[in-house]
Amino acid sequence: MKNVFRMLLALLLPILLVGCSGEEDTIYVDFSKRKEVLLPVQKDAITYAYLPQYSHAVSYGRHHLLIEYLGRATGMTFRQVFPDTFDEHVKMVQRGEIDISFSNPMIYVRLARSGARAFARVIEPSGRPSFRGQVICRDDNRFIRTLDDCRGARWIAVDHSSAGGYLFPLGMFVENGITQDDFRRIDFAPGPGGKQEKVVLAVYAGAYDIGSIREGTLDILKDKIDISQIRVVKSTRSYPGWVYAARRNMPKEQVARIAEAMFALDLNSPDGAVILNAAGIRGIIPASDGDYAPVRKLMSDLGLDAPGAGGLPQ
Structure with missing residues (x-):
């Protein structure tokens, strides 16, 4: 077996040496002849x-x-x-x-x-x-009929900085003697974007008792849910x-x-x-x-x- 290996090595070694020792033709590059390539510049927007x-x-x-x-x-x-x-x-x-x-x-x-x-x-x-905020609940919620009935409710709002989706309704609650401490909890719609829709869907699913949105939001969701199942408890004043x-x-x-x-x-x-x-x-x-x-x-x-x-x- 060793003799066979030596014979193969003797046959292949000259081929390997020739392959390693071969030199490629030198390519001459003339750097005096250059062409400048310009990348497209995006127009200011x-x-x-x-x-x-x-x-x-x-x-x-x-x-x-x-x-x-x-x-x-x-x-x-x-x-x-x-x-x-x-x-x-x-x-x-x-x-x-x-x-x-x-x-x-x-x-x-x-x-x-x-x-x-x-x-x-x-x-x-x-x-x-001008526009208004709205406080909403499920239409079949028999416990919430008036603004005062919202005391003790689980409230989902759009965002801390949302006008119609939080601050207009909060101002309306405060004017009627209802403070943040009067709610069981106040949460805000999670994640990026789409928060108005998320508030409506959370109330529709029964995860929260009330939600706050800007007027017009329900129309955007009319093809996604049965909006007749959502009732507007009260709308805020216009701003x-x-x-x-x-x-x-x-x-x-x-x-x-x-x-x-x-x-x-x-x-x-x-x-x-x-x-x-x-x-x-x-x-x-x-x-x-x-x-x-x-x-x-x-x-x-x-x-x-x-x-x-x-x-x-x-």
């Missing part, structure tokens, strides 16, 4: 974000036609971005990562502390430039509606062009109707920081007016 009260899919579906229209009308490039949480939305505006913020009035007041300024607000499906704000130091001429395009949208024109109906609004009108004085008063009444306050003290 105006970033636009919808506060994530609904899922990212809903946010995109409601606003992508509006964003495409703004691009055509202004000649500028727009890009929709999708923060996962209310707090992330605020921080992105503060860092200059969101140019145009579409948010509830409570979040706007927080943004204004960092230099953002309102320039437009929407006309709600109700036909008013100034959702607002468009430009980040600090955004060029005024850009804001003016965007505002002009927004105000030109008309529900009575075919193209305008498609865009506005998709967004769930009836129009966009001018706004100023002073329009949100009632919201600041509510925040003060709830102890939320301290600079940098982001949520209700627990």
Whole structure:
């Protein structure tokens, strides 16, 4: 056996040595002849974000036609971005990562502390430039008929900073002598985005006795659940509606062009109707920081007016 191995090695060794000793032809590279390759540069875009009260899919579906229209009308490039949480939305505006913020009035007041300024607000499906919060329960809940019946209930709300989904209803409870301590528990919808839907689904499933949402949310879920099984216990008073704000130091001429395009949208024109109906609004009108004085008063009444306050003290 050893002799066979030696014979094979003797036959293969010359082949291996030849393979190892072979030299490849030298390739000459002339570095004096060069061509510079330029990578495509992405055009600067105006970033636009919808506060994530609904899922990212809903946010995109409601606003992508509006964003495409703004691009055509202004000649500028727009890009929709999708923060996962209310707090992330605020921080992105503060860092200059969101140019145009579409948010509830409570979040706007927080943004204004960092230099953002309102320039437009929407006309709600109700036909008013204002909206309300709603306290809901299952329709078959025989124990909750009035606001006072909510004492001792398990309450699920949208977010600490949600206007219609928490703070408007909380203000209504407080006005009626019902404090946070009067509830068995107060929880907030988990996870990123889609929190309004999660509140409705949690009440629908019986996991909570009551929930708080902004008006209009039930219509969004009418194809997913039997909304006749949900009853509105009471709606809050109206507050100034959702607002468009430009980040600090955004060029005024850009804001003016965007505002002009927004105000030109008309529900009575075919193209305008498609865009506005998709967004769930009836129009966009001018706004100023002073329009949100009632919201600041509510925040003060709830102890939320301290600079940098982001949520209700627990």
